[in-house]
Amino acid sequence: MSKQLFPPGFLWGTATSAYQIEGAVHEDGRGPSIWDDFCRIKGAIRDGSDGSIACDHYHRYAEDVALMRSLGVQAYRFSVAWPRVLPQGRGAINQKGLDFYQRLVDALLEAGIRPFVTLYHWDLPSALNAQGGWTNRDSAGWFADYAAVMVRALGDRVKDWITLNEPWCSAYLGYELGKHAPGYRDRTLAARAAHHLLLAHGMATQAIRAAGDAQTRVGITLNFAPNLPATDSEADRKAAAEAPDWLYEPFAEPIFTGAYNARVLEQLGGAVEIRAGDLATIATRLDFLGVNYYTATLISAERGVVNDDNPEYTLMGWQIRPQGLYALLMRLHHDTRGQLPIYITENGASFEDTVVDGHVHDERRVAYLRAHIAAVHRAIQDGADVRGYFVWSLLDNFEWDWGYQQFFGLVRVDYTTQARLIKDSGYFYREVIANNGLV
Ligand code: FCB
Helix, strand or coil: CCCEECCCCCEEEEECCHHHHCCCCCHHHCCCEHHHHHHCCCCCCCCCCCCCCCCCHHHHHHHHHHHHHHHCCCEEEEECCHHHHCCCCCCCCCHHHHHHHHHHHHHHHHCCCEEEEEEECCCCEHHHHCCCHHHCCCHHHHHHHHHHHHHHHHCCCCCEEEEEECHHHHHHHHHCCCCCCCCCCCHHHHHHHHHHHHHHHHHHHHHHHHHCCCCCEEEEEEEECCEEECCCCHHHHHHHHHCCCCCHHHHHHHHHHCCCCHHHHHHHHHHCCCCCCHHHHHCCCCCEEEEEECCCEEEECCCEEECCCCCCECCCCCECCHHHHHHHHHHHHHHCCCCCCEEEEECCCCCCCCEECCEECCHHHHHHHHHHHHHHHHHHHCCCCEEEEEEECCECCCCHHHCCCCCCCCEEEECCCCEEEECHHHHHHHHHHHHCEEC
């Protein structure tokens, strides 16, 4: 195969989130979050675990930054734990919490790694949940205020800001399906949360710009699982094009167009108060879009959603479909008329790993990454404006309702000793970065 080299300046990164790696949940004045609470509900987490220690990154961040440096990683997407900085969600700032992120950012810059900071990766302060959390319209203002606090603290060194991570998950897994914190099962609450999350995103985007400088750039990270035709037949292609996409339509579309389509309005129903000006706020201009991609949905005209055509599953039960990433990037390129730079802010795979003589030969993870990086390359060749790619994840970590039973890391973590071990996929990624592509 010929070389697949990326444009000069293409950014190669890794990603994590606060609750999944930091631990130290009671340390230095951090307040509780909805994930601390949710983990205490019996049966909520499959292995009964929680994030109270996780990868102990709060204490081992310097080692983790050194690991990235050793792999040549150029950018690092991490999230700030809102309740570490504002234990009550609003009001008094916890300086010690802020100091941790100061130290982390300094260590990254020292290592030549560009920080991408996600402001909300699901750990809402419990104090705000007690006031309705995202179902309360005031949450949009709380979030914008918190965003401004962070930009004032780190904005001299952090230029790349991501408001929300995957608001679909926050709203629907959290408030309708009960799988994520706060664990509710109520459609009305989910619809309200979805609208308020988008509003929060728009208001925070404006607050970040107001507190930042000319170099400040703002984006949002959305999750996608695009509909693909099961075969190349005209009927399947039509079915895939017409099928609803509940990840794309309620989130990406209003951000791009400033409107909810009829299908989404019907789904939001009478439950949500949409005020004049809300959609304009939601569609506040962005500097980039963050794309999280793991899998796609196959649609057949005759059989509907097809789940069984492909034996290639990851440990999450997600089918491996790199062609969906290509299709998604081309669609986004089209729908934003090529005006919105894209970063893949998450892509990666969980497989069971074994250590053999001090090595993890994770060929399947390597194959997954290789195929998806090739898909990104092809999309760039065909015109998509993709500026960077972040592997999920740097470390094995606390995978939400799965607990510690999923393994996305380029680096293995032994949770009894906290020892880190770079897997073959980590060494593969080091080569990708060194070559700026696949050779
Ligand atoms: C995404 C989340 C991330 C991780 C991966 C596997 O939905 O943003 O925290 O759980 O999936």
